[in-house]
Amino acid sequence: MAAEKINITVNGKEIEVEKDTYLLKVLKDNGISVPTLCNHKDLTPSGTCRLCVVEIGHEGDKKLVTSCNYPVRNEINVETDSENVKKQRKTLAEVYLGRWPNVPAIKKIARQCGATDNEKYKSELTDDNPKACVLCGRCERACAEFIQENIIDFAGRGVDRYMTMPFEEVDPHCVGCRSCEYVCPTGAIHIDDDQNHPASGKTIRNYGMRINAEMATLDKNQCRMREVGTANIVDVMDEYDLLPVHNYKFGSHPDTYKIDSVMLKNKYFTQKSPDGCWKGCSMACAKTIDNFEIKTGPYKGESVVVDGPEYETAAACANMGCFDADFAAEFNFYCDTYGIDTISAGTCMAFIMESFENGIITKEDTGGKELKFGAAGEVLQCLHEMAEGKGFGVDYGQGIRWLKEKWIKELGAPRDFLQDIGMETKGLEFSEYVTKESLAQQAGYALAVKGPQHDEAWMIFMDMVNNQIPSFEDKAEALYYYPLWRTWFGLHGLCKLLWNDIVPTSTQNYPPQEAAKVPEHVKDFLKFYEGMTGKPLDEAGMLEQSARVHNLQRLMCRMLGYGTRKDDFPPYRAMGPVTKEEYESRVERYDKQLREKTDFDPEGKSTAEKMKVLREYREDQYLQVMNATYKRKGWDENGVPTIERLKELGIDLPELVEIIEINR
């Protein structure tokens, strides 16, 4: 949206500014020097120190205002150097100087304001300490805005005012994040805590503070992680036809609003403060629901705390066709309570529901439960049965791969159809994204060493929307880099969310391929590593660290009987439309692809004919991206790491070489 512009006059010169811009920013942008003490670039302006005072005139009235927190809304006349302003600032500076004569920041401001008399306001309050606290309040705002805590604040009134933690004691909630120390203009705050014994606490702090500042200033306009956590992704995925609906048949649904971030924020999430995921984390994205009344199962009628729902859980509800946030909360609560993963539970149930709707299983197989899409109450019954180890819940708990085999063997179910709609690879259920239109993500899921989960690679936007990795080699390069980068987080016990769920504005200045990496955050993490270990690390070094582990994981996967080509194929539902209903729901998209990418003219052809050609095309595309990725990773055509690659990485241990040899 284009911002409204206003013309103001500053010291006789006309300047065009965006409405609601703070006046101090306008002045600084125009090279006008204004003394400040309590102002900090990453903090909300507060007007505490009053040094940034300027004189404004509007419709005949003149008054002094603090420019830092004065939003421009009228065609005002601003004077930054009038006699009145100079007099006010000088008096203020003399008062500061009288109280804190040796603090360098105060001495500098006094010089700027022409205040030279140390004695004028000298009193019993005068503090000779060069690192005295000057009561600017920056630390209090940093604590609140950077990490959403209120551990430090003013106490006392008037001349007795001072900055402290509650009851003059070190508050146990303080994690020593150093945000207060970082913004303090005088050095009054010093934190000794270095319990992890980093090689350079300063390096860590400097890079960490950038993230804190970004969270405080950018998140509200980016992903809203602080406000709604990962639930924000529900809205985005629905909008981009990527939210799994009815066992990944579709990518959006008219009822998504019933489980989206707006619904969860307005009617469910109650804890707005940072939770215990990682105390001191400035993102604090985990949200919870207090006093939620449970309607079923062993906790029926009790009021509980629900840790979530996060994106994957809410999306799993869409996948089961259960567009009901009460259900999402209860499903979330019981999965947590029983120790069940909401993704596997949701994806497996979506498969069961589609099988039920297709008559593959009936109420006879489910203990009388009509497990159609949307059967929320029945899903909870199945969960309780699973936890109790009885009834259909026992089968449900075995997962998709097991269910497929049972139904084929015992019920004569059609193998091909179950294979197509059973969303698992390597025995693990898919996480909650529709990958049909993103070839790179199909491989991202199916090649992921531990099964189709998204924390090894998520490249749907990069591929499907941005079209920035068009060739097989481009996709293979992305499928080489991102799994290694993401593995690196796991290697060091770091959370990935601060990498790209908050993005510095300077990312705009990089060419797209680089921008996707969020290069400044990659640098921050590498610097963090250096600060912690004392060893510098560049991108190549990071990739090598991860590649060692990634290849080792692949060989372990092999030892468990999975890590070869045959294990790296996704079910066709992940690649394209399995049913007529699916094809016809997005007929324009699929017909277009047939026209543009194949020799087949869809005009006048039956859906069955079109589906067959589309499937052949998409499966061939998948083979090509898989082959290109194996090659880029240094694996053979069967997807097994080569001995040469292990040598390169310095992990050609005899026992690993043996695994390769045996399985060749």
Added chain:
Amino acid sequence: MITVNNRDKLKWEEGMTVQEVLDEMRYSYSLITVTVNGKLIPAKEYDSCILEDNSDVIVFHLAHGG
């Protein structure tokens, strides 16, 4: 004709803005950068940046989540 992300084609109209392209493509995501013929367009100019015919628009979505 406007080309979006080297792939999608939109009919050009006199006075067409970047914002109209975003709306038509249903690109509502919060983390995007836009270039027109290689030149970066700041977010606040999406409404006022008028496209010439045959412009090459890149709407780059940065991923999050996942």
